[in-house]
Amino acid sequence: MALCGDDHKKLADRINRxxxxxxxxxxxxxxxxxxxxxxxxxxxASGALRSIGMMILExxxxxxxxxxxxxxxxxxELIRQAIDIFLKFTK
Numbered sequence: 213m214a215l216c217g218d219d220h221k222k223l224a225d226r227i228n229r230x231x232x233x234x235x236x237x238x239x240x241x242x243x244x245x246x247x248x249x250x251x252x253x254x255x256x257a258s259g260a261l262r263s264i265g266m267m268i269l270e271x272x273x274x275x276x277x278x279x280x281x282x283x284x285x286x287x288x289e290l291i292r293q294a295i296d297i298f299l300k301f302t303k
Contacts, residue, residue: 215268216275226264233257265301269294 217223234257240250277294280287 215271217268217271223264223267226260226267230257230260230264233260262301269297269301 215223233253237250237253237257240253273294277287277290280290
């Protein structure tokens with residue numbers, strides 16, 4: 213199944229920013245930077261990844277799951293998957 217939603221460029225741009233944050237984190241570790249500074253960047257990257265995940269989940273619920281319910285095709289499985297992934301995001 214392909215990604216739901218149609219703004220793949222926006223999603224790719226956000227992933228690129230996170231990739232840059234991760235490279236920055238690696239450099240901070242290599243430079244033996246202050247723990248607090250590194251932890252702030254870890255929190256920022258983690259929040260950015262969580263935001264990307266929620267964006268994809270929202271598109272999935274509005275697209276794939278909604279279509280499955282409307283068409284009565286595989287809706288129980290898609291709803292179960294959505295609940296499973298939502299639970300992973302709330303840990």
